[in-house]
Structure formats: structure tokens, C-alpha cells
Amino acid sequence: MTSNKVASGTRTQGILVVISGPSGVGKGTVCSALRKSAPELIYSVSATTRMPRTGEMEGVNYFFKSKEEFKQLIENEEMLEWAEYVGNYYGTPRKFVEDTLATGKDVILEIEVQGALKVKQKFPEGVFIFLMPPSLSELQNRLVTRGTDSAELIASRLSVARDEIALLEHYNYAVVNDQVENACSKIMAIITAEHCRRERLFPNISEWIDEVK
Ligand SMILES: Nc1nc2c(ncn2[C@@H]2O[C@H](COP(=O)(O)OP(=O)(O)O)[C@@H](O)[C@H]2O)c(=O)[nH]1
Numbered sequence: 001m002t003s004n005k006v007a008s009g010t011r012t013q014g015i016l017v018v019i020s021g022p023s024g025v026g027k028g029t030v031c032s033a034l035r036k037s038a039p040e041l042i043y044s045v046s047a048t049t050r051m052p053r054t055g056e057m058e059g060v061n062y063f064f065k066s067k068e069e070f071k072q073l074i075e076n077e078e079m080l081e082w083a084e085y086v087g088n089y090y091g092t093p094r095k096f097v098e099d100t101l102a103t104g105k106d107v108i109l110e111i112e113v114q115g116a117l118k119v120k121q122k123f124p125e126g127v128f129i130f131l132m133p134p135s136l137s138e139l140q141n142r143l144v145t146r147g148t149d150s151a152e153l154i155a156s157r158l159s160v161a162r163d164e165i166a167l168l169e170h171y172n173y174a175v176v177n178d179q180v181e182n183a184c185s186k187i188m189a190i191i192t193a194e195h196c197r198r199e200r201l202f203p204n205i206s207e208w209i210d211e212v213k
């Protein structure tokens with residue numbers, strides 16, 4: 001990975017990377033693989049009103065909140081974005097994201113599509129990556145295989161997925177999650193390319209070119 005410390009020694013803002021896509025596409029799986037392979041990326045832990053699943057830990061998977069607590073966070077403007085998704089609230093704590101970006105580190109948000117589009121309004125300079133399933137039938141297989149949802153909830157997630165895929169055009173990149181390793185490699189390539197594009201490697205490149213002329 002590239003460093004966000006520019007040659008002159010000035011620290012620049014990190015990149016906000018938003019990984020989104022329909023439920024069951026593999027956002028959680030891909031992000032936990034990235035967490036292992038690219039520990040320099042910082043993951044934002046969301047708040048939610050949904051019940052913890054077996055093995056999930058407070059502050060690691062989510063900050064678990066009651067509906068009242070969640071509404072209070074919204075009122076106090078502590079949420080960068082929030083969305084209601086299949087009957088529960090999910091949101092990104094604002095301060096952690098802003099403080100981490102200010103230290104020059106890249107932050108990953110793994111969030112659903114409505115929330116991603118709200119973040120885009122506040123951080124248009126972010127990198128918005130839509131994780132695509134290889135097909136709708138494979139998406140259904142993954143939701144069934146995961147075994148966390150009832151048939152009714154799976155049908156509801158699939159119906160939401162069709163509307164979400166229609167919003168692909170608002171994203172900077174689409175990555176098909178065929179194999180987890182492929183998806184991770186593509187995401188890492190995108191982040192590296194974005195660093196290069198923002199001239200993080202040679203932020204003073206024009207001065208340097210003047211010097212060699
Ligand atoms: N808008 C928004 N969506 C979130 C946030 N955190 C998680 N999500 C999304 O909410 C959806 C439901 O998450 P979850 O209940 O963990 O189910 P799963 O991802 O389908 O296993 C997923 O699409 C998550 O990516 C958040 O902070 N904001």
C-alpha cells in the first residue's frame with residue numbers, strides 16, 4: 001500500500017472507501033478478508049438496532065443500540081449517515097470516520113445502498129465501490145446458504161436487491177464478487193490507483209518536473 005505521508009512531510013487526508021451492494025453479495029466476507037490482508041485500512045464499526053447474532057461482539061461487529069438510543073444519536077448529529085433496512089436502523093458514527101481520515105488513514109465503510117448514497121452527498125471525493133453478485137440466482141443461493149434469514153426475509157432482501165442494483169450508476173466502480181480473493185485484489189487495486197490518481201506518490205510532481213527541465 002501507498003503511504004499517505006507526502007514527500008514534503010505534510011500529512012494528507014485519507015481516502016474514504018465505501019463498499020456497498022445487496023445483502024448476501026458477500027460484503028462482510030470480503031471485508032473480513034481485507035481486514036486480514038490489508039490491516040492498514042481502518043474499518044468503521046456501525047451502530048444498529050438489530051439483535052446481535054451468535055458470536056457477534058459489541059464494538060467489533062456493531063455497536064448494538066435500542067431504537068431510543070439510536071434516535072438520540074441521530075438527534076445529536078453523531079451519525080454520518082443512517083438508514084432503515086429490513087425493519088432495523090443502521091448508521092455510521094461520524095466522529096470516528098472524520099478523525100481517522102484526518103490522521104491520513106483510509107477508512108472502509110461496509111454499508112447498504114441508501115446509506116452509501118447519503119455518504120456520497122457528504123463526501124463526493126470518496127471512492128464508491130458496488131459489490132455485484134455473479135447473478136441473482138447466486139445471490140439467492142448465498143442468502144440461503146448463510147442460513148441467518150427466514151424464507152420471508154430472504155424474499156424481502158432479494159426484492160430490495162433488484163432496486164439496489166438499479167442504483168449502480170451512482171458508484172465509481174463495480175466489482176463482481178465471484179471469488180473472494182479476486183474481489184479483494186480488485187478492491188486493493190482500486191485503492192492503490194486512487195492514491196496514485198490523487199498524486200499521493202508524487203504530490204509535488206510538477207515542481208519536480210520543473211526542476212529536471
Ligand atoms: N446505511 C448503513 N448500512 C449499514 C451500516 N452497517 C451495516 N449496514 C448494512 O446493513 C445491511 C444489513 O446488515 P446485517 O444485518 O449485518 O445483515 P447482512 O449484512 O445481510 O448480514 C447490510 O447491507 C450492511 O452492509 C451502516 O452503518 N449504515
Ligand SMILES: Nc1ncnc2c1ncn2[C@@H]1O[C@H](COP(=O)(O)OP(=O)(O)O)[C@@H](O)[C@H]1O
Pocket residue numbers: 021022023024025026027028029030142143145146147177178179180
Ligand atoms: N465469493 C463468494 N463465493 C461464494 N460464497 C460467498 C462469496 N462471498 C460470500 N459468500 C457467502 O455468501 C453468504 C453471504 O455473505 P455475507 O458476507 O454475509 O454477505 P453480506 O455481508 O453482503 O450480506 C455467506 O454465506 C458467505 O460465506
